[in-house]
Amino acid sequence: MKAAGNNRPPASKKAASGSKKTERHVANKIGKVFLTLFLLVVITGSIVVGTLAVYILVFVKPENIDLTNAQLKFTSMIYANDSSGNPQLVSQINGGENRIWVSIDQMPDNLKNAFISTEDQRFYEHEGVDWKRTIGAFANFFLHFYSTDQGGSTITQQLIKNINGDTYNRKPGVKIAEIVTALNLEKKFSKDQILESYLNTIPLGGSSYGVEAASESYFGKSAKDLDLAQCAVLAGLTQAPNSYNPLKHPDKAKTRQAYVLKNMLDQKMITQAQYNQALAEPLTYVGQQPAIRSWFVDQVINDVIDDLVTQKGYMRTRATSMVLNGGLKIYSTLNPTVQTAMDNVYQTNANSSDIWLAGKNGTYQSAMVIMDYSGAVLGLEGARGAKTTNLGFSRATDMLRSPGSSIKPIGVYGPAIEQGLISWSSTFQDSPPITLNGSPWPHNDDSWSYQTMTVPEALAQSKNTIAVRIEQLVKPATTVNFLTNKLGFTTLVTKADKNGNSDMGLAVGIGSLTKGVSVETMAAAYQPFGDGGLYNKPYTYTKVLDSNGNVLLENKATGTRAFSQETSTIVNRLLQNDVTNGTGVKAQLSSTTVGGKTGTTDNGWDRWFVGITPDYVGATWCGYDDNKEMYTRDNPSVIAWHAVMQKIQSALPYKTFPVWGDVVQGADGGWYKAGTQPQ
Known part of the structure; x- marks a missing residue:
């Protein structure tokens, strides 16, 4: 018999069996570890996704972006009617961001495709977010796969940045909010609406925002007229608009253009032949x-801002922003023919000795306003010489100067005739009516004649003495009230200022005013003498539309009565007499009837002429800004007025003024209200 111990397996077999058990045990351990890790990843991922979902649902609210009413800065447009009455663009206004909206159906397919190929190849396939690019961008944010910040923004997401201005913030929370907003935006608006808004808002270098503004800035044409090569240049600007600005860096712009064209070729948006041709095209x-x-456009801007404040109750900052950035359409009263004639005299020939007389103290300044009898300002010059700044000081509207004798028809003679205090044939002595500070007053341009003179003679010779005598009848308070309430004067002083000055004395009758009056106000005040006694407040625009085409402001002629028709006719003839026989003789035109009145202040600082024709009324001022003596050989305002009006009126048929009201011509040749003429 064999001993029991002899039945055991050999030691080597026992060792092998133990090794397998150990391996299985280790494998099981490792498997459990990996399973545990996997489950941890799944659970953690689920927690993260769940937490993210809760975060998005609870804390992330999509921006309520309405593409039809986005608060963007758009260029405002000013229009003027051409000779056929059709509005033509005369100026584009922006507050630093030139953005002109153009509809998507006015954009070439090559322009749209150039941007899509470069910025968002799957634009028409995704629903606002390109998840492949987005996941890659998020991963790169943490793991830095790429050497640069890899963006995942779609055109929809970029549009959101352009609207909310949050262009450079790439924090995860901001990106999540952007994604949610993009998904929400694409549910409310079509792809074409989104693409149109994007192409109209994207910054493209300098002050150009949107393809229309950029097209005009770089190529001098509308976006609808761009060819393929030019479309690719604009699309290439999106990554770094200023770095690739073709005006500053044409070589870099060319490199980016080639990149865009290659994208379009690879995506079969263009053929090889089109690619080759566009790439070879000189830029x-x-x-x-x-x-x-x-000067006119500046005045339109100021007037619209003022009216938004006074009529709409806007704060001035908001009103200014609306005009400069609100995409308004402003329809002005500018008459290009009138303004061109004025520019020729005031700018092109600003130093011509044939027009501008030599001043006593060197080159003087001047301003002019022309309007029609509805109050519509047709042309305006705020200075003599080239204009060098925008929204600067305008001597036509911002400056206040004493009008001298040009105030007499509207403040003295007109009211006196209206009240029946004087008539054509009334006579007065050319002598000082009062003593002021111990001296006879007032002085004339020449010496006192002590002769008796009729009303037309006194006005034609601009006699201060007789104007004051008539003012004594009218009363200064009446003159001040009339000028303020009937003729649009807003600067007259009714209570003495700290220096004791006011316009409630007799000096108002000869145009010595405390603050002065603007050239525009003087032109408007003469309207009643060329239009049967009616006055219209001057205006530089007829209508303002907001960015949605709604009427925001509107101006219409109202025609309030300042003088009776009879007084208007009589003063009109007095003014014609002044041009025929008096100080305004050099204002005569062969092409039409002219009436008017000169003005010179006592100190010689200011020279005026306010003239009327059957078509227009215009006021001209000349003088030094620093109040130096102005005296020249003749009145330079008359010469300048004539030079402008000769150009304007020569193309129009000859006209005469009608007779307004019940007025008759007496045997002495004078003009009278019916029943008052001398027998």
């Missing part, structure tokens, strides 16, 4: 410097 850029706006 030329026009470049647009910030324009110096005209």
Whole structure:
């Protein structure tokens, strides 16, 4: 018999069996570890996704972006009617961001495709978010796969940034909010609406925002007229608009253009032949410097801002922002023919000795306003010489100067005739009516004649003495009230200022005013003498539309009565006599009837002429800004007025003024209200 111990397996077999058990045990351990890790990842991921979902649902609210009413800065447009009455664009206004909206159906397919190929190849396939790019961008944010920040924004997401201005913030929380907003936006608006808004808001270098503004700035044409090569240049600007600005860096812009064209070729948006042709096309850029706006356009801007404040109750900052950035359409009263004639005299020939007389103290300044009898301002010059700044000081509207004798028809003779205090044949002595500070007052331009003069003689020779004598009959308070309430004067002083000055004395009758009056106000005040006694407040625009086409402001002629028709006719003939026989003789035109009145202040600082024709009324001022003596050989305002009006009226048929009201011509040749003429 064999011993029991002899039945055991050999030691080597026992060792092998133990090793397998150990391996299985280790494998089981490892498997459990991996399973545990996997389950931890799944659970953690679920927790993260769940937490993220809760975060999005509870804390992330999509922005309520309405593409039809996005609060963007858009360029405002000012229009003027051409000779056929059709509105033409005369100026574009922006507050630093030039953005002109253009509809998507006015954009070439190549322009749309150029942007899509470069910025969002799957634009028409995703629902606002390109998840492949988004996940890659998020992973790169933490793990830095790429050497640069890899963006995942779609065109929809970029549009959101353009609207809310949060262009550079790439924090995860901001990106999540952006994603949610993009998904929400695409549920409310079509792809074309989103693409249209994007292409109209994207910054494209300098002050150009949107493809229309950029197209005009770089190529001098509308976006609808761009060719393939030019479309690719604009699309290439999106990554770094200023770095690839073709005006500053044409070589870099060319490199980016080639990149865009290759994208379009690879995505079968263009053929190889189109690619080759566009790549070989020479590129030329026009470049647009910030324009110096005209005096007229500046006045339109100021008037719209003022009216938004006074009529709509807006704060001035909001009103200004609306005009500069609100995409308004402003229809002005500008008459290009009138303004061109004025520009020729005031700018092109600003130093011509044939127009501008030599001043006693060197080159003097001047301003002029022309309007029609509805109050519509047709042309305006705020200075003599080239305009060098925008929204600067305008001598036509901002400056207040004493009008001298040009106030006599509207403040003295007109009211006196209206009240029946004087008539054409009334006579007065040319002598000082009062003593002021121990001296006879007032003085004339020449010496006192002590002769008796009729009303037309006194006005034609601009006798201050007789104007004051008539003012004694009218009374200064009546003159001040009449000018303020009937003729739009807003600067007359009714109570003595700290220096004891006011306009309630006899000096108001000869135009010696405490604060003065603007050129525009003087032009408007003469309207009644060319339009049967009616006055209209001057205005520079007829209508303002907001960015949605709604009427925001509107101006219409109202025609309030300032003088009776009879007084208007009589003063009109007095003004014609002044041009025929008096101080305004050099304002005569062979092409039409002219009436008007000169003005010179006692100190010689200011020279005026306000003239009327059957078509227009215009006021001109000349003088030194620093109040130096102005005396020249003749009145330079008369010469300048004539030079402008000769150009304007020569193209129009000859006209005469009608007789308004019940007025008759007497045997003495004078004009009288019926029943008052001398027998």
